[in-house]
Amino acid sequence: MNPRVTVFVNGERHDVPAGISVAAALMAVASGQAFRHTQRSHEPRALFCGMGVCFDCLVTVEDRAGVRACMTAVSDGMRIITS
Numbered sequence: 001m002n003p004r005v006t007v008f009v010n011g012e013r014h015d016v017p018a019g020i021s022v023a024a025a026l027m028a029v030a031s032g033q034a035f036r037h038t039q040r041s042h043e044p045r046a047l048f049c050g051m052g053v054c055f056d057c058l059v060t061v062e063d064r065a066g067v068r069a070c071m072t073a074v075s076d077g078m079r080i081i082t083s
Contacts, residue, residue, distance in 0.1 A: 005076040016074055023047045023069035026064050026082065035059050035069060036083045059083075 016025040026035060029049060034044030035057050038043055038059040048056040050070050059067040060081040069080075 004067055005074055005078075007074050007076075007080055010082060018074070018076075021070055022059065022061060022067070022072045022074055022078075022080055023050065024072050026059070026069060026080070030082070032041045034082070046062045 004015045005018045007014055007016055007022075008026055011024065012029075014025070014029045016028060018026075023035075026033075033046075035046045036059065037044055040052040045056040046059075047070060048054045052068050052071040055068065059068050059069045060083070061069075061072060062079055
């Protein structure tokens with residue numbers, strides 16, 4: 001049995017596999033929704049490179065803005081905000 005953790009994405013509770021990245025968790029629970037929108041043109045952005053180079057997957061984690069979702073592992077009780 002795979003261990004799971006609980007994360008809160010935009011206030012909604014989700015159980016996801018322990019040890020996965022925030023980006024993987026968002027892809028599993030948000031199914032196609034943008035992680036954020038660009039400031040100037042409001043274009044949707046989500047997971048692109050998956051290795052921390054492009055900065056398209058920035059989200060807010062535990063009130064810390066600008067966190068790269070692909071480089072951050074989920075933890076139990078984590079609060080994630082997409083924009």
